[in-house]
Amino acid sequence: SQTIHQWPATLVQPVGSPLSLECTVEGTSNPNLYWYRQAAGRGLQLLFYSVGIGQISSEVPQNLSASRPQDRQFILSSKKLLLSDSGFYLCAWSPGVGADGYTFGSGTRLTVV
Amino acid sequence: GENVEQHPSTLSVQEGDSAVIKCTYSDSASNYFPWYKQELGKRPQLIIDIRSNVGEKKDQRIAVTLNKTAKHFSLHITETQPEDSAVYFCAASLRPTGYSSASKIIFGSGTRLSIRP
Numbered sequence: 001s002q003t004i005h006q007w008p009a010t011l012v013q014p015v016g017s018p019l020s021l022e023c024t025v026e027g028t029s030n031p032n033l034y035w036y037r038q039a040a041g042r043g044l045q046l047l048f049y050s051v052g053i054g055q056i057s058s059e060v061p062q063n064l065s066a067s068r069p070q071d072r073q074f075i076l077s078s079k080k081l082l083l084s085d086s087g088f089y090l091c092a093w094s095p096g097v098g099a100d101g102y103t104f105g106s107g108t109r110l111t112v113v
Numbered sequence: 114g115e116n117v118e119q120h121p122s123t124l125s126v127q128e129g130d131s132a133v134i135k136c137t138y139s140d141s142a143s144n145y146f147p148w149y150k151q152e153l154g155k156r157p158q159l160i161i162d163i164r165s166n167v168g169e170k171k172d173q174r175i176a177v178t179l180n181k182t183a184k185h186f187s188l189h190i191t192e193t194q195p196e197d198s199a200v201y202f203c204a205a206s207l208r209p210t211g212y213s214s215a216s217k218i219i220f221g222s223g224t225r226l227s228i229r230p
Contacts, residue, residue, distance in 0.1 A: 043222040044202065090156060102218055104156040
Protein backbone atom coordinates (compact mmCIF):
# COMPACT_ATOMS: atom_id res chain seq x y z
CA SER A 1 0.00 0.00 0.00
CA GLN A 2 1.01 3.59 -0.51
CA THR A 3 2.19 5.79 2.34
CA ILE A 4 3.28 9.40 2.55
CA HIS A 5 5.81 10.65 5.05
CA GLN A 6 6.37 14.25 6.00
CA TRP A 7 8.86 15.70 8.47
CA PRO A 8 9.49 17.34 10.78
CA ALA A 9 6.14 17.43 12.58
CA THR A 10 6.85 20.76 14.25
CA LEU A 11 9.48 23.41 13.66
CA VAL A 12 10.29 26.74 15.26
CA GLN A 13 12.62 28.90 13.24
CA PRO A 14 13.88 32.50 13.61
CA VAL A 15 13.11 35.12 10.98
CA GLY A 16 15.75 35.10 8.27
CA SER A 17 16.74 31.47 8.74
CA PRO A 18 16.52 28.87 5.96
CA LEU A 19 13.85 26.18 5.69
CA SER A 20 13.73 22.67 4.30
CA LEU A 21 10.68 20.44 4.64
CA GLU A 22 10.72 16.99 3.11
CA CYS A 23 7.99 14.73 1.84
CA THR A 24 8.36 11.21 0.49
CA VAL A 25 5.86 8.75 -0.92
CA GLU A 26 6.26 4.97 -0.81
CA GLY A 27 4.52 2.20 -2.68
CA THR A 28 3.84 4.02 -5.92
CA SER A 29 5.73 5.45 -8.87
CA ASN A 30 5.38 8.71 -10.78
CA PRO A 31 2.95 10.31 -8.33
CA ASN A 32 1.69 13.86 -8.61
CA LEU A 33 2.97 15.77 -5.59
CA TYR A 34 1.62 18.92 -3.95
CA TRP A 35 2.50 21.40 -1.20
CA TYR A 36 -0.31 23.22 0.59
CA ARG A 37 -0.19 25.79 3.39
CA GLN A 38 -2.89 26.28 5.97
CA ALA A 39 -2.80 29.46 8.05
CA ALA A 40 -4.33 29.23 11.54
CA GLY A 41 -8.09 28.75 11.28
CA ARG A 42 -8.03 29.12 7.52
CA GLY A 43 -8.37 27.02 4.38
CA LEU A 44 -5.79 25.18 2.32
CA GLN A 45 -3.76 27.18 -0.17
CA LEU A 46 -2.00 25.35 -2.99
CA LEU A 47 1.65 26.44 -3.17
CA PHE A 48 3.35 24.07 -5.62
CA TYR A 49 2.65 20.93 -7.57
CA SER A 50 4.81 18.55 -9.56
CA VAL A 51 4.06 15.89 -12.15
CA GLY A 52 7.62 14.55 -12.41
CA ILE A 53 11.28 14.89 -11.46
CA GLY A 54 12.43 18.47 -11.89
CA GLN A 55 8.95 19.68 -12.95
CA ILE A 56 7.59 22.27 -10.55
CA SER A 57 4.64 24.60 -10.98
CA SER A 58 4.17 27.52 -8.62
CA GLU A 59 0.69 28.73 -7.77
CA VAL A 60 1.39 31.92 -5.86
CA PRO A 61 4.39 34.28 -5.72
CA GLN A 62 6.03 33.95 -2.36
CA ASN A 63 9.16 33.48 -0.33
CA LEU A 64 9.21 29.71 -0.87
CA SER A 65 10.48 27.30 -3.51
CA ALA A 66 10.01 23.61 -4.21
CA SER A 67 12.15 20.90 -5.74
CA ARG A 68 11.68 17.30 -6.77
CA PRO A 69 15.09 15.66 -6.96
CA GLN A 70 13.70 12.12 -7.04
CA ASP A 71 10.45 10.58 -8.26
CA ARG A 72 8.95 10.18 -4.79
CA GLN A 73 10.59 13.09 -2.99
CA PHE A 74 9.24 16.63 -2.77
CA ILE A 75 11.06 19.38 -0.86
CA LEU A 76 9.81 22.79 0.23
CA SER A 77 12.50 25.39 0.88
CA SER A 78 13.15 28.97 1.77
CA LYS A 79 16.41 30.90 1.92
CA LYS A 80 15.14 33.43 4.46
CA LEU A 81 11.94 32.88 6.44
CA LEU A 82 9.45 35.65 7.10
CA LEU A 83 6.97 35.86 9.98
CA SER A 84 4.19 35.42 7.45
CA ASP A 85 5.57 31.99 6.50
CA SER A 86 4.20 30.53 9.73
CA GLY A 87 1.51 27.92 9.19
CA PHE A 88 0.66 24.27 8.79
CA TYR A 89 2.35 22.84 5.70
CA LEU A 90 0.83 19.78 4.11
CA CYS A 91 2.27 17.58 1.42
CA ALA A 92 -0.12 15.50 -0.68
CA TRP A 93 0.08 12.98 -3.47
CA SER A 94 -2.23 11.60 -6.10
CA PRO A 95 -1.79 8.86 -8.69
CA GLY A 96 -0.49 10.17 -11.99
CA VAL A 97 -2.10 10.10 -15.40
CA GLY A 98 -5.45 11.67 -14.79
CA ALA A 99 -6.49 10.32 -11.41
CA ASP A 100 -7.96 12.76 -8.94
CA GLY A 101 -7.88 11.59 -5.31
CA TYR A 102 -5.45 13.19 -2.88
CA THR A 103 -3.83 11.73 0.21
CA PHE A 104 -2.26 14.19 2.64
CA GLY A 105 0.82 13.77 4.78
CA SER A 106 0.62 14.42 8.51
CA GLY A 107 1.80 18.01 8.14
CA THR A 108 4.50 20.27 9.55
CA ARG A 109 3.54 23.05 11.91
CA LEU A 110 6.02 25.88 11.27
CA THR A 111 6.32 28.83 13.63
CA VAL A 112 8.60 31.66 12.59
CA VAL A 113 9.68 33.80 15.54
CA GLY B 114 -8.61 30.50 -12.01
CA GLU B 115 -10.95 28.33 -10.02
CA ASN B 116 -12.57 29.76 -6.91
CA VAL B 117 -14.52 27.74 -4.36
CA GLU B 118 -16.86 29.44 -1.90
CA GLN B 119 -18.06 27.55 1.18
CA HIS B 120 -20.86 28.33 3.65
CA PRO B 121 -21.37 28.53 6.53
CA SER B 122 -18.00 29.08 8.17
CA THR B 123 -19.32 27.69 11.46
CA LEU B 124 -22.25 25.38 12.14
CA SER B 125 -23.62 24.06 15.41
CA VAL B 126 -26.28 21.34 15.43
CA GLN B 127 -27.93 19.21 18.06
CA GLU B 128 -26.75 15.61 18.21
CA GLY B 129 -29.01 13.52 16.01
CA ASP B 130 -30.00 16.40 13.75
CA SER B 131 -28.77 16.91 10.20
CA ALA B 132 -26.02 19.24 9.01
CA VAL B 133 -25.71 20.76 5.55
CA ILE B 134 -22.68 22.52 4.12
CA LYS B 135 -22.90 24.28 0.76
CA CYS B 136 -20.26 25.20 -1.81
CA THR B 137 -20.12 26.93 -5.15
CA TYR B 138 -17.39 26.83 -7.75
CA SER B 139 -16.54 29.18 -10.57
CA ASP B 140 -14.95 27.09 -13.33
CA SER B 141 -17.42 25.03 -15.31
CA ALA B 142 -14.53 22.77 -16.44
CA SER B 143 -14.14 21.35 -12.92
CA ASN B 144 -15.26 17.73 -12.87
CA TYR B 145 -14.28 16.27 -9.50
CA PHE B 146 -15.55 17.43 -6.11
CA PRO B 147 -14.07 15.86 -2.97
CA TRP B 148 -14.95 16.60 0.64
CA TYR B 149 -12.36 16.44 3.40
CA LYS B 150 -12.70 16.25 7.18
CA GLN B 151 -9.97 17.72 9.36
CA GLU B 152 -9.83 17.09 13.07
CA LEU B 153 -7.89 19.50 15.25
CA GLY B 154 -4.16 19.41 14.50
CA LYS B 155 -4.47 16.55 12.04
CA ARG B 156 -4.32 16.09 8.30
CA PRO B 157 -7.43 16.47 6.12
CA GLN B 158 -8.93 13.11 5.20
CA LEU B 159 -11.16 12.37 2.25
CA ILE B 160 -14.65 11.37 3.38
CA ILE B 161 -16.60 11.35 0.13
CA ASP B 162 -16.29 12.60 -3.44
CA ILE B 163 -18.45 13.05 -6.49
CA ARG B 164 -17.75 13.39 -10.20
CA SER B 165 -19.51 15.69 -12.61
CA ASN B 166 -21.37 12.86 -14.35
CA VAL B 167 -23.22 12.03 -11.12
CA GLY B 168 -25.86 14.12 -9.35
CA GLU B 169 -25.84 12.48 -5.95
CA LYS B 170 -23.77 10.00 -3.96
CA LYS B 171 -24.41 8.50 -0.53
CA ASP B 172 -22.23 6.66 1.95
CA GLN B 173 -24.06 5.68 5.15
CA ARG B 174 -24.85 8.96 6.97
CA ILE B 175 -23.04 11.17 4.46
CA ALA B 176 -24.35 12.29 1.10
CA VAL B 177 -23.20 14.78 -1.51
CA THR B 178 -25.25 16.44 -4.23
CA LEU B 179 -24.02 18.28 -7.31
CA ASN B 180 -25.86 20.76 -9.51
CA LYS B 181 -23.60 21.37 -12.51
CA THR B 182 -25.87 23.97 -14.06
CA ALA B 183 -25.82 26.14 -10.97
CA LYS B 184 -22.26 25.12 -10.04
CA HIS B 185 -23.39 24.18 -6.55
CA PHE B 186 -22.53 21.14 -4.46
CA SER B 187 -23.46 20.22 -0.92
CA LEU B 188 -22.55 17.85 1.90
CA HIS B 189 -25.34 16.37 4.02
CA ILE B 190 -24.67 14.59 7.30
CA THR B 191 -27.66 12.89 8.91
CA GLU B 192 -28.06 11.63 12.49
CA THR B 193 -25.04 13.64 13.60
CA GLN B 194 -22.80 12.24 16.32
CA PRO B 195 -20.15 13.87 18.56
CA GLU B 196 -17.36 12.40 16.42
CA ASP B 197 -18.65 14.38 13.46
CA SER B 198 -17.28 17.55 15.10
CA ALA B 199 -14.45 18.78 12.87
CA VAL B 200 -13.65 21.22 10.10
CA TYR B 201 -15.02 20.19 6.72
CA PHE B 202 -13.58 21.37 3.42
CA CYS B 203 -15.20 21.18 0.02
CA ALA B 204 -12.99 21.27 -3.04
CA ALA B 205 -13.08 21.33 -6.81
CA SER B 206 -10.58 19.79 -9.15
CA LEU B 207 -9.27 21.66 -12.17
CA ARG B 208 -6.79 20.26 -14.62
CA PRO B 209 -4.02 22.81 -15.26
CA THR B 210 -2.97 23.65 -18.81
CA GLY B 211 0.35 22.18 -19.90
CA TYR B 212 0.37 19.33 -17.36
CA SER B 213 -2.46 17.12 -18.45
CA SER B 214 -1.82 14.41 -15.87
CA ALA B 215 -2.11 16.63 -12.79
CA SER B 216 -5.36 17.74 -11.19
CA LYS B 217 -5.08 20.72 -8.88
CA ILE B 218 -7.59 20.64 -6.08
CA ILE B 219 -8.80 24.06 -4.95
CA PHE B 220 -10.31 24.12 -1.47
CA GLY B 221 -13.09 26.12 0.10
CA SER B 222 -12.37 28.04 3.28
CA GLY B 223 -13.81 25.35 5.57
CA THR B 224 -16.78 24.88 7.90
CA ARG B 225 -16.27 24.26 11.59
CA LEU B 226 -19.02 21.83 12.60
CA SER B 227 -19.84 21.42 16.27
CA ILE B 228 -22.27 18.78 17.54
CA ARG B 229 -24.09 19.74 20.75
CA PRO B 230 -24.84 16.84 23.12
